[in-house]
Ligand SMILES: Cc1cc2nc3c(=O)[nH]c(=O)nc-3n(C[C@H](O)[C@H](O)[C@H](O)COP(=O)(O)OP(=O)(O)OC[C@H]3O[C@@H](n4cnc5c(N)ncnc54)[C@H](O)[C@@H]3O)c2cc1C
């Protein structure tokens with residue numbers, strides 16, 4: 183199991199609340215644009231959900247995805 | 253089955269309900285609010301919502317339908333009976349509870365005398381915003397904003413962007429001066445003036461004129477400022493009147509401890525009555541005395557701690573947040589962390605009006621307690637980490653967002 187993260191960049195206003203909660207998953211590049219890992223391990227689920235809840239514009243979607251076939 | 257009642261159906265109340273469900277609580281939750289609306293988001297009300305074409309949908313918060321709540325809107329709590337664990341509503345109904353979340357927020361301070369029937373507004377609720385929106389979108393007007401806090405300053409910027417002639421009158425040396433200090437307030441002041449706003453700092457508005465429709469106001473007892481629309485942004489008043497005879501401790505807000513528990517008048521915590529959001533005042537190591545953090549992130553984070561405290565009364569999480577807030581004016585988004593208003597000294601690292609860049613650090617007793625930036629997203633993240641580390645060195649982890657991650 184892993185966790186898929188999508189950010190609606192039309193909504194994102196670079197508040198940075200998600201970066202505060204999970205700086206290893208979300209970060210700003212030099213142009214102040216939000217970057218994020220597309221997928222993290224399921225052990226990170228709680229933290230990523232917390233980051234999504236912290237977003238004032240609800241730009242972050244988190245979903246659990248099944249075992250990937252490598 | 254456990255019965256949880258939440259009074260106040262806005263950001264904090266909704267997040268408490270969400271956090272309870274996320275943590276697996278399956279008992280009943282009754283959400284009571286006196287506004288006739290389901291929870292909606294307030295920050296846009298002084299910003300994009302006032303611009304034509306921005307609809308109600310832009311204020312959406314999480315959908316309550318998925319949470320299995322009993323929702324009671326348009327109903328006000330008028331009395332709390334702590335001994336019998338009951339909330340009395342204005343309809344006469346009595347809601348019994350096992351556990352209670354108080355999230356009644358604050359209201360806009362009103363003008364102390366009767367005001368002209370048309371053209372005078374305060375701004376806290378959706379209905380307030382509808383009224384202002386109508387007045388700001390029926391021809392170019394002379395707008396007077398009274399009050400130089402966040403709401404006054406933001407509404408000034410929005411009204412100006414709609415083409416109105418705007419005067420911003422406030423008691424401070426510069427708009428936002430009390431909240432963010434002289435340097436950052438100077439930056440905001442320059443933005444207002446650059447945009448053509450008449451800024452009147454250090455003044456008191458002493459009278460409003462007009463019988464049917466407002467015609468203007470008197471400033472400092474002698475100067476007349478004509479206006480077709482007046483926005484009174486005079487600050488907040490905590491919604492605690494309904495608790496006056498409850499025996500809960502109230503001190504310019506509802507006092508809570510570091511676990512979001514309310515206190516009785518002897519200062520003893522009540523583990524089954526928690527509170528969150530703008531209505532609360534609580535201790536914070538970077539402040540002297542109690543703080544009120546009237547900001548979005550606090551309502552979300554404190555509500556989540558309050559929910560966890562109810563579910564785990566024997567091991568309640570600690571709420572010692574790195575506060576954070578943002579404010580947007582003239583398209584510039586200012587982001588702040590910590591408690592800038594508690595500082596005794598500031599350091600300005602960048603003040604570049606042309607490029608809209610600002611970086612100010614705030615200190616108290618030579619300890620970093622806050623920071624504010626504009627167009628420096630990475631800097632504010634670094635400041636935030638520094639503050640989080642300082643708070644965790646005090647022995648206790650700063651509160652995290654999710655119940656599951658509060659360990
Ligand atoms: C115009 C505006 C712009 C803002 N902009 C920003 C911003 O840019 N950034 C930021 O960080 N924050 C901003 N804020 C602050 C943010 O919106 C608040 O911090 C947040 O709404 C607090 O949520 P709350 O649930 O604690 O209180 P509130 O949102 O005040 O909700 C309390 C609710 O309880 C209801 N209530 C009160 N008494 C009773 C009773 N006796 N019975 C039943 N119901 C009752 C109230 O009517 C209200 O609906 C802004 C606020 C406003 C008004």
Ligand code: SF4
Pocket residue numbers: 189193194195196197198199200201208216236237238239240241242
């Ligand atoms: S919190 Fe939301 S708005 Fe802010 S940077 Fe993250 S995704 Fe963007």
